[in-house]
Amino acid sequence: xxxxxxxxxxxxxxxxxxxxxxxxxxxxxxxxxxxxxxxxxxxxxxxxxxxxxxxxxxxxxxxxxxxxxxxxxxxxxxxxxxxxxxxxxxxxxxxxxxxxxxxxxxxxxxxxxxxxxxxxxxxxxxxxxxxxxxxxxxxxxxxxxxxxxxxxxxxxxxxxxxxxxxxxxxxxxxxxxxxxxxxxxxxxxxxxxxxxxxxxxxxxxxxxxxxxxxxxxxxxxxxxxxxxxxxxxxxxxxxxxxxxxxxxxxxxxxxxxxxxxxxxxxxxxxxxxxxxxxxxxxxxxxxxxxxxxxxxxxxxxxxxxxxxxxxxxxxxxxxxxxxxxxxxxxxxxxxxxxxxxxxxxxxxxxxxxxxxxxxxxxxxxxxxxxxxx
Amino acid sequence: xxxxxxxxxxxxxxxxxxxxxxxxxxxxxxxxxxxxxxxxxxxxxxxxxxxxxxxxxxxxxxxxxxxxxxxxxxxxxxxxxxxxxxxxxxxxxxxxxxxxxxxxxxxxxxxxxxxxxxxxxxxxxxxxxxxxxxxxxxxxxxxxxxxxxxxxxxxxxxxxxxxxxxxxxxxxxxxxxxxxxxxxxxxxxxxxxxxxxxxxxxxxxxxxxx
Numbered sequence: 001x002x003x004x005x006x007x008x009x010x011x012x013x014x015x016x017x018x019x020x021x022x023x024x025x026x027x028x029x030x031x032x033x034x035x036x037x038x039x040x041x042x043x044x045x046x047x048x049x050x051x052x053x054x055x056x057x058x059x060x061x062x063x064x065x066x067x068x069x070x071x072x073x074x075x076x077x078x079x080x081x082x083x084x085x086x087x088x089x090x091x092x093x094x095x096x097x098x099x100x101x102x103x104x105x106x107x108x109x110x111x112x113x114x115x116x117x118x119x120x121x122x123x124x125x126x127x128x129x130x131x132x133x134x135x136x137x138x139x140x141x142x143x144x145x146x147x148x149x150x151x152x153x154x155x156x157x158x159x160x161x162x163x164x165x166x167x168x169x170x171x172x173x174x175x176x177x178x179x180x181x182x183x184x185x186x187x188x189x190x191x192x193x194x195x196x197x198x199x200x201x202x203x204x205x206x207x208x209x210x211x212x213x214x215x216x217x218x219x220x221x222x223x224x225x226x227x228x229x230x231x232x233x234x235x236x237x238x239x240x241x242x243x244x245x246x247x248x249x250x251x252x253x254x255x256x257x258x259x260x261x262x263x264x265x266x267x268x269x270x271x272x273x274x275x276x277x278x279x280x281x282x283x284x285x286x287x288x289x290x291x292x293x294x295x296x297x298x299x300x301x302x303x304x305x306x307x308x309x310x311x312x313x314x315x316x317x318x319x320x321x322x323x324x325x326x327x328x329x330x331x332x333x334x335x336x337x338x339x340x341x342x343x344x345x346x347x348x349x350x351x352x353x354x355x356x357x358x359x360x361x362x363x364x365x366x367x368x369x370x371x372x373x
Numbered sequence: 374x375x376x377x378x379x380x381x382x383x384x385x386x387x388x389x390x391x392x393x394x395x396x397x398x399x400x401x402x403x404x405x406x407x408x409x410x411x412x413x414x415x416x417x418x419x420x421x422x423x424x425x426x427x428x429x430x431x432x433x434x435x436x437x438x439x440x441x442x443x444x445x446x447x448x449x450x451x452x453x454x455x456x457x458x459x460x461x462x463x464x465x466x467x468x469x470x471x472x473x474x475x476x477x478x479x480x481x482x483x484x485x486x487x488x489x490x491x492x493x494x495x496x497x498x499x500x501x502x503x504x505x506x507x508x509x510x511x512x513x514x515x516x517x518x519x520x521x522x523x524x525x526x527x528x529x530x531x532x533x534x535x536x537x538x539x540x541x542x543x544x545x546x547x548x549x550x551x552x553x554x555x556x557x558x559x560x561x562x563x564x565x566x567x568x569x570x571x572x573x574x575x576x577x578x579x580x581x582x583x
Binding site: 028029030031032033034035036037038039040041043055056059064065066067068069111115116117118120121158160161162163164165166167195196197 | 427434435437441452480483485490493534536537538541
């Protein structure tokens, strides 16, 4: 019998290299926040389109990936009638669903909060939109038979901390979110098998929720009564229950776990500090709002009024839409600011709500550029 | 085989001793003031106690107050950074606060090509490191590596986890680190290609607990 480890050693090189090196030489790269473990931002200029190419899609993990192992198994156990273990081939045989959703790190924009807080100092690029294809988690949970008093699904991946003294990266989602038909065990991203950096062979997809729930290299789902244990559930990824003054210390009992990503828009072009030629100008960017669809994006140029930008892409939950606003400009300094409004009428706030871990920066994005003759 | 191992142990011992001497540029202890502890080199402490788990860019991008740095360094020490004592913690926190405080200049992220990003994780052919000597690798690992990396290679006080990592399929990179050392890790210059290959073949058989 060929062991899964042998696959790499015995000539699956081309397949493995294909998964890892699906990068095009003619594309730009990523902004390297951290070399080891890799934390990489998508450059702003790519936020002018509906789908972010996989090769420039942001990368985040706490400890770096495990080895590439397409033989990895997914175990579902705990408060279930019949535990289940599946491999890639088993998952591929089940009905596949494809959806388009934004993936955003909870800490995206941390470097823009004042006062500054520790953590990866993301600016704008820890987000992207892709199509995700895989099996509904609900279909898998139906197979195992969830016990009536189970309330949470504990999520674990194959990545390990560098030392046993570092807490394991564990999260959980409430059972209701796990049973939502949009929660997937994804095998593919943008139509291709997941790359190692993005969770190969399979990862969780929780549309509308921050990236900390989208567990990569998924190996273990456990049905249980309580939330997952440990630092990454009990201490990290928490927001104050009510807004606090910037810089305030917040006692643990005043904090709650974060989940859905708040409404946000980002201007891809013109880049802040750039210059452009006099005449036709275009403000372009993306807008999204957790579990609600985007209804409108308004752009203000200089001291003018907010005007509705033209939108591309369907107004559907979980997905971002591209906005464009065109106008003529004479030479001189120009500023633009964008704000999004979702179908529930929620408007992006002018300033972001500071919080002790620097999550969910979503203030109006302002850019200034020089128009030259 | 036994004599080769003996040589390696000797080499390791020499290397460990060598690593104890102060590196170039370190502040030398003051002469004959035995009551005063020798000054510490915070930059070296950061290199040796932080960057085996994460690269130093994660540190350099922070803009934190002295109180925040103290909290971060204390948290990292609790998570396994092998800083020896409170004096070392204090020295590192103070140095980081001076260098990466709230008023330090902007931190720029380098743009890295998409192909280079992918290549950093990709497996490489084993070439001269190709080995099926799992048993020999296990013996070598037990003799040379477990003191720091733990008996099951899951990481310990000094060494990091070596189970189920992409680097196990990047033998040339591993060989470079093993032979030149890294931070507190001493160099093992006498290890041959087949010996490094054997250690890797053993490590590849290990799986993390669920």
